[in-house]
Amino acid sequence: MKKFFLMASVVALLASCDSTTDTDVSVDRDTIGPVATETVTTKTYTPAEGDVTYRNKTLLVWRGGEWVKSDKDVTLDNGVIVYQNGDVKKDGKTVHLEDGEVVTSVGEFFDKTGKAISDAWDSTKKGVRKAGDAMEKAAKDIKESVDGDKNH
Numbered sequence: 001m002k003k004f005f006l007m008a009s010v011v012a013l014l015a016s017c018d019s020t021t022d023t024d025v026s027v028d029r030d031t032i033g034p035v036a037t038e039t040v041t042t043k044t045y046t047p048a049e050g051d052v053t054y055r056n057k058t059l060l061v062w063r064g065g066e067w068v069k070s071d072k073d074v075t076l077d078n079g080v081i082v083y084q085n086g087d088v089k090k091d092g093k094t095v096h097l098e099d100g101e102v103v104t105s106v107g108e109f110f111d112k113t114g115k116a117i118s119d120a121w122d123s124t125k126k127g128v129r130k131a132g133d134a135m136e137k138a139a140k141d142i143k144e145s146v147d148g149d150k151n152h
Contacts, residue, residue: 045114050077050105054086054097078107 051062052074059082060067061074074082080090086097090107097103100112109117 043108043110043116045102045104045110045116047102048105051102052076052082052105053100053102054082055100057086057099059084059086076103076107077105080107 047062047067049062049064052070053060053062053067055067059070059074061070062068070084073084076082078090080088080103082088082097082103088095088097088103098112101117102110104110111117
């Protein structure tokens, strides 16, 4: 009887899982703050005319239903420039596309799995800041280690 209930629970749990990629989620936050609800939407990528990707160190543009090699830098509808080396520049900020990432003709970023990168510009700043913090911590640890050796 216990095995039956265990199996029924597992089946119910698996059946409740949602495998769709586009999701709207509402979260009730009455008990934790002034915000009543929050909606999160996940976008997935579908190629469109003028989109740009960087694959195998090659800049490609979606033209006529296929990816074609670009022989020059690409300027998107919103003024963002995608360079042949995979760098993307907007308002003086530069990010580098990883292999398989896409920038749409209106400047939206998607990773190689087709999921939206909603904060591509901000995540670059955060990544650089984290790397700088890690370097600072490592330097401090080395200094403390060297100073400790001098005292012995």
